[in-house]
Each structure stands twice: as structure tokens, then as C-alpha cells.
Amino acid sequence: MKAISIGLLGLGTVGSGVVQIIKKHQDKLMHQVGCPVVIKKVLVKDLNKERAVEIEEEQLTTNPDDILLDKEIDVVIEVMGGIDATKDYLITALRYGKHVVTANKDLMALHGTELLTVASEYGCDLFYEASVAGGIPILRSLVDGLASDRITQLMGIVNGTTNYILTKMSNEGRSYDEVLKEAQELGFAEADPTADVEGLDAARKMTILATLGFSMHIDLEDVKVSGISNVTEEDIRYGKQLGYTMKLIGHAHREGEKVEVSVAPTFLPNNHPLASVQNEYNAVYVYGEAVGETMFYGPGAGSLPTATAVVSDLVNVIKNLRLGVNGKSAVTPQYPKRLKDDSEKYSKYFLRIHVEDEVGVFAEITSIFAKNGVSFEKILQLPVKKNEVSEIVLVTHRTSISNYEQSLQELNDLSAVREIKSAYKVVR
């Protein structure tokens, strides 16, 4: 019985996890795929580095061609990260008839459709479950489980770092800076946390999810992104008083044939299924026309969850290999992209405004909103602050982003308005 040969690009924490799982579950894998699974070569940067996992010296190489051009290698697993060079490697692998499993969200967000098209041309599988929320089989569920439904909403907590920070700020009433520093010390946040806290990492994952969920090629630039670095503990506290929990939400929404995708700090009602997702956990909430609400919850990262997703994909590749049906399940987008313009995007908004403590100011403010067709669901009365500043917290009814932004602009021009302290989307 011929063994399946794997080439592994990268031997960091995820790569080591993959090696470990393949070793540990060799019997179970045999049972599932009907043949042995062997890691033939591993691309590394440094042959002499100490490894967290047992691996033979002759399995290591620093030359990618030892994997990409080796006719005996059936499947390439990419866990090295990076974009341009990595993309070239994978295209070479696919052209040489190798199936590819990748955990690379940056690459898939930027070049997913192109890579899937190449895979499909060469009759190869290209699976990427591990690229979004490693511990949650969400991509497969979107393709298979909800196949006969029409998905209208995807809402995700898809970045563990920001969810950890917001959870701590919310539960412990601490400041963003303080919690970020702690998260960095504990290894939940990078030394340079920009990609996480500014929402870029979440935007990449939402690009992948929306492309798959709506079967429409969404570009990273189509995602409107804002991060959590300006969220204050005061905002979170006011939200609590109104029954809301603050989360960094990736939101992909389809109405009719048009879609919008955004990532933004968002207030959710406390009883929303996503509101109770705590710490570094991820969750993806899916609304399908027939099935209604479903949610998938699990670890978003971590070497073993991600490696598990990689090996699950590998099992599917090998099953397809033995059945001779690879490349049939590559899902390239089916519909042309149609994005909403701002007048078609609706949301509720939370606003916190500092105004002069004068008679008639409140009426001035509400008349601006009224003129733009924006009405209120909730208004929080607050005691006057020092310096004769009054604080007003408002939650609007659903309104278009154009009307909302027009109102904000007119508010800014009002002499009685000192500052719009914060503004967030509110869901449901």
C-alpha cells in the first residue's frame, strides 16, 4: 500500500503541531484514509535550530524545490506564513499537481480566488480551514452544512487578542493600555499589536468568510475597518448600563443581491449569542434564511487547534486522492460582486457627546438628527461633569450610514457641541 507523502513548508508552532498529530494519530489516520501518511520533507530556515518536535535531520531542507519539485510528494502543507514568495511556492506546487493545505489567512484573504482558480485548473485540492478560527470547522460548515440555505449574515469574533482585551476591560473595568500591556506580557498580544487591535487581522478573516458565505469575491479593500485602540472603559461602562456588551465584530451582511462587510467595535445586546464569548475564544454567528441562527464557537488560534484543522483538511485531501476526485470541491465565487453604497447600509449607533451645559442644547441636537431622519431608541441621562460639560449618551434607531454621518458632521459644526467622544455600531 503506497504511503501518502507530505511536504511541510514551515516548522514553527503550527508546523510542529502538525508533525506531532500525524505521529500520534498514525493509526487513526490509517483507518480513515486507508494508507500510511508520511512527512517526507520539511522546509525550514535554519537546519541547526533546536526543534520542539522529533524530526530526522535528513527530513529538513532549506531549499523549497526539494518539496515543490519532488514528484513523490502528494500534498504540500503550508504553515510558514508570508505572502508573495509563499504564493509563488503554492502556485508552483499546484502546477506540479500537488494538493495544498494552508493555514495562511493573509495569503488567502489577498489571493484566495486566484489560488483556488489555479487549483481548479490543475485538478488539485486547495483547503484552508485553518486560516479562519483554527479550532472551529466554519469553512466546511459554510460549504457543506449550510449548502442548501441562503446565508444573509455572518458575524464573527475572529480575533482572539482583541476579544481578550475587551473581555478584561469589561469584566475588570480596566483601561485599554493597561490590559494591552498585560496581554503582551502573557503572550496573548504581539509586541507590535497593530494588525490585531486595528482590526486588520479580523478583516482578512472576514474577507475569506464573506467570499465563501456569499460565493462572491470580496477584496480586503471592500472591508470597512476600525479597531479597538480608542475604546475606553467609560464607553464599555455606559454600554453595560444600556444592556450591551462591547465586542470587535466582523460583520458581513447581504440584503437582496448586495453585500457589505465591516470590522468595528460594536455593542451587542447581552443576550446575543456572541456576547458571552469570552477571553481569547472565537465564534462565528451565521444567519441563514432557512436555518435561522447558528453559531460556531471555539479556540481561534493556538498551535494544536490550528494544526488539528490542517490535519482535518489533509484527511479530506487524501480521501479525495484515493477516490480520484480531487479538485472538484474547490469553491470559486459564483456571483459577481455587488457592494452596497453608504445610503444602503443601515445600523443602529451608540453616541457619546460632550456638550455645553446650557438651556436648549439638547433640542438643538435632536433637531439635527430629526432633520436627517434619525430617531432614538435610548437616551441616557447623565450628571453634569466638571467644566460645565454635559455628557449625553444616545442610541439611535436603524438609520442609513449617510444620514448618520451627515448628522455627525452637522453636530460637529454646532458651537454647543464640545466633542463627539465616541460612536459605535449597535447590532440588533
Added chain:
Amino acid sequence: MKAISIGLLGLGTVGSGVVQIIKKHQDKLMHQVGCPVVIKKVLVKDLNKERAVEIEEEQLTTNPDDILLDKEIDVVIEVMGGIDATKDYLITALRYGKHVVTANKDLMALHGTELLTVASEYGCDLFYEASVAGGIPILRSLVDGLASDRITQLMGIVNGTTNYILTKMSNEGRSYDEVLKEAQELGFAEADPTADVEGLDAARKMTILATLGFSMHIDLEDVKVSGISNVTEEDIRYGKQLGYTMKLIGHAHREGEKVEVSVAPTFLPNNHPLASVQNEYNAVYVYGEAVGETMFYGPGAGSLPTATAVVSDLVNVIKNLRLGVNGKSAVTPQYPKRLKDDSEKYSKYFLRIHVEDEVGVFAEITSIFAKNGVSFEKILQLPVKKNEVSEIVLVTHRTSISNYEQSLQELNDLSAVREIKSAYKVVR
């Protein structure tokens, strides 16, 4: 291009939903499976009954053989319910080379392994995603998504009726009888609610989940079942004071090579992912050695969610048909069944005891537990009730069921103990 012919057994709410989805999504189905999908015949009890869905008169039949023996029918969808006759129908269908999709949990819980074996013999697919938590693609996730992991725990809220009742009791402080009555009026509970409230429905689903998750043939009789009909609002209130939420939990637990499966009203810590699953929603929590905690949440029943799951299975059957690989994915249990005995089953317990209000009673009680090696995590001090009865609420540390039951028996023999009012498992 040859169309795929479907025979439908049953045209109740789920059957009508299936007809509706296949009609509405004909284009999308075509795109996914590459050929038209046609419902050729529908087995009904009464030809003249008014139907919720448009269907031609000549599509209806009261004779099962018109479907089971029709060579042109490729796939049989069973949504009629029932056990013995239905099992015979499905075995006939499989023997005639028809693939089967069923939503019948009772049948799969009792005869799943046998039916899967027949399917495998005849090279047929037998899919049953809709039988457990219709709106949640949990079975597929267990087979595919977590394929390279080792599942050690499955915890499920898999019965919507009981979750609805417990949610209302907990949120509104109302009694079981009152909420049950309301649930019946609203259609969330059957006129005869026994199978739901006594835990049998949940036990059937846990049988299916545990069999698949552990790859071990679990019988319905292996599941230790207790229902919610004795749960009082007082129990729920005391639980709340201790930070717990009451849920009817199906629990399948593997330690080493041995497993236990139970269904019982259980206290969960408020921050457990399952604790926030409200009303008629279902959720399945899965613990895998590599992936850690994951949870799948969604509607457990309802005609459209269940029908969606049925059609998803149908899509997979047809994909396999066109690839010529049916019958390869029937997953029959791989390991022999090994059940824990009581001395190997560990849990924490919540106990509420009425005792005489006398000096020394508390010491008598604790010494019984101590003798049996049971220690406490929490003790709730309560004011003395009328009739000189004192109420004691205890939460034990993890203990074996044998030691726990031995302690209960000795307590019962104690003259100072008036009554053990309630006893529940506590998780984590």
C-alpha cells in the same frame, strides 16, 4: 443531463419544508450537483388531505412500494417518523440500491448501527444529520472537522422543550407546572410531554452523538437518564446563589478507553458556554484533546432548519453519486463498547437536605460524607424554616458515584435527616 429522482416518505412539516427548499433553490442545487433534482413520488397517509405545499396529485401515493421498488428513484428521504415499519422500508430501499437520508432520531438511536451496516454492504449512503439538532451541522463536524482529534467529551443541550422550560423557570422564577402549561399552549411542548421532560428524547440524541463521537456502538439502554419534572424553582434559585445555571445536559464522557453517557438536570457554572443557551435553542459542546473546547449552537428543531439539514445531506449524496463514491463514508463504529462502572464515574454534586434544627446534626452529616471520602466545595448557610426544619445546601468536590450514593443512603438512615429534597450533578 439525467435528473436525480427523489422519493419522499412523509409530507408533514419537515417533508413540506424539503419540498419547498428543493423548489426554491433548484438553481443553486443544479449548480452544486450539476443536474436537476426532482421529487418523483411522495408517500402520504391520506391522498386527499390539504397540503401546506404545492404538489401534483400524481406525485402522491399511499403505497410505499411505489417508491421503494421504483428503479428510477435514486434517493429516498425519510421524514415520516416511526420505528419498526420505517426501518423495514429503509432496509428495502438500501437493498434496492437507493441512498437514504433520514431525520429519524428514534430509529437511528435504536437501529443506527444496523442500518449503517446494511448501507455499507450495498454501497449506499445513509445520512442522518437532521436527526440530531436539525439546525446544527454537528454530525458532519464530528466526522470531518474533528477527524484528526480525539474527542473526550460531548455535552449537549439537545432538547428544545426542556431548555425552554428551564430558561423560563430560571429567568422568571416560575414553577415547572406553570411554565410547562404555557409551553404547551405556545406549541413548544407536546400535549404528552413525557418523552421530552423525562429526558428520553435527549437520550436518543446522545446515543447517536456518542456512537459517532467515540466511534463506539452505544445503546439507548447504556444512557443513564433523568428528566426535569422534579426540578423546583427553589433548586434553580439556590443554584443561582452559587453561580450556577440549571440545564438538561446530555453528557458523554470518555476517560482512557471507557465511556459513560447520561442525561440529567445539571448545574453549570454561569460562564460555561452552554449556560447562555436560552429558550428552545440547542447547542453541542465538544472537547477534543487537540482542539480543546468548541461549541455548535443553533435551532434544534423546526421544519425549515430540519429540512435544511435533510437537503444538505441530499446534496452530499448526489455529489457522491456523480463521483461514483457512495457508501464510502458510512461510518460504522470502530471500537468495541467499554462502559465505566459506577466506581469509575466521577462528578460534583449539588444537594439540598432538610434536617432537624438540632445541635450536632451538621457534624453527623459531614462525618458521613467524610467516611465515604466525599468533601465539599461549597456550603450554603440558610435560615431555619418553619417546623424547626433546617435547610442545608452543599456542593461536593468530585467524587465517584458509588461513594456519593453510599453517602446518600447513610444520610437517609440518619434520624435527623427529614428529607433529601434534591440532588443534581454539577459540571466543572
